[in-house]
Amino acid sequence: MNIPNILTIFRILLVPVFIVFVIDDNLLMAMVIFILAGITDGLDGFIARIFNQRTVIGTYLDPIADKMLLISAYLSLTIKGILPGWLSVVVVSRDIIILAGIAVISLMGKGLDVRPSILSKITTVFQISTIIIALSSLKQYSAFWNSLIILTTVFTIFSGLQYMYRGVKAMGDIE
Numbered sequence: 199m200n201i202p203n204i205l206t207i208f209r210i211l212l213v214p215v216f217i218v219f220v221i222d223d224n225l226l227m228a229m230v231i232f233i234l235a236g237i238t239d240g241l242d243g244f245i246a247r248i249f250n251q252r253t254v255i256g257t258y259l260d261p262i263a264d265k266m267l268l269i270s271a272y273l274s275l276t277i278k279g280i281l282p283g284w285l286s287v288v289v290v291s292r293d294i295i296i297l298a299g300i301a302v303i304s305l306m307g308k309g310l311d312v313r314p315s316i317l318s319k320i321t322t323v324f325q326i327s328t329i330i331i332a333l334s335s336l337k338q339y340s341a342f343w344n345s346l347i348i349l350t351t352v353f354t355i356f357s358g359l360q361y362m363y364r365g366v367k368a369m370g371d372i373e
Contacts, residue, residue: 200251205242209235209263213270220274229333235267236326265293271329280332288351289325292358299365310368321357324350 212235219228242260246252269290276286303310314322328350337343 200246200253200256202242202246202251203253203256203259205238205245206256206259206263209238209242210259210266212238213263213266216267217270217274220271220278223278225280225333229330232267232271232329232333239264265297268325268329269293272325275329275332280337281328282347285328285347285351288354292354292361295358296361299362303365303368306369308368308370310365315357315360317353317360318357321350321353324353 212231216228216231216235219225219231239260242256246256272281272286272289275281276283300310300312324346328346331337331343331346
């Protein structure tokens with residue numbers, strides 16, 4: 199157990215705390231927890247790279263922690279009526295499709311490069327920005343808020359399609 203893995207586990211433990219603050223309508227504290235989780239995400243990756251502390255368990259736990267936080271945020275904010283339900287369906291469905299695809303490809307014994315693409319990284323920025331804005335008072339500016347939701351949706355769909363293309367290609371069905 200090293201510092202990056204401890205930070206990742208801490209991020210996982212922040213998920214229920216975030217949800218409780220959302221349920222209790224304490225959006226400011228929910229935003230603080232969400233941002234703290236984001237900081238630990240960046241910090242664990244930085245420490246793992248700089249001090250050569252990458253581990254097999256960290257390779258699995260880090261993306262799981264990220265998905266737990268994002269999926270929990272989208273679902274809890276949708277349940278509270280802060281985010282539109284269809285947006286959460288798009289975000290969560292993309293992640294489920296990606297995880298199912300990775301599982302199928304692994305079961306087939308095929309290799310797959312699951313490193314995030316530039317499109318996927320942009321998608322993550324939009325998804326995180328949407329959560330932060332949803333937790334803030336900035337969503338009252340409807341033109342900005344609506345544009346952010348549309349951009350998050352578009353990038354989420356296109357990055358999901360890109361992952362699907364890469365998965366089909368890894369299975370050897372396309373060249």
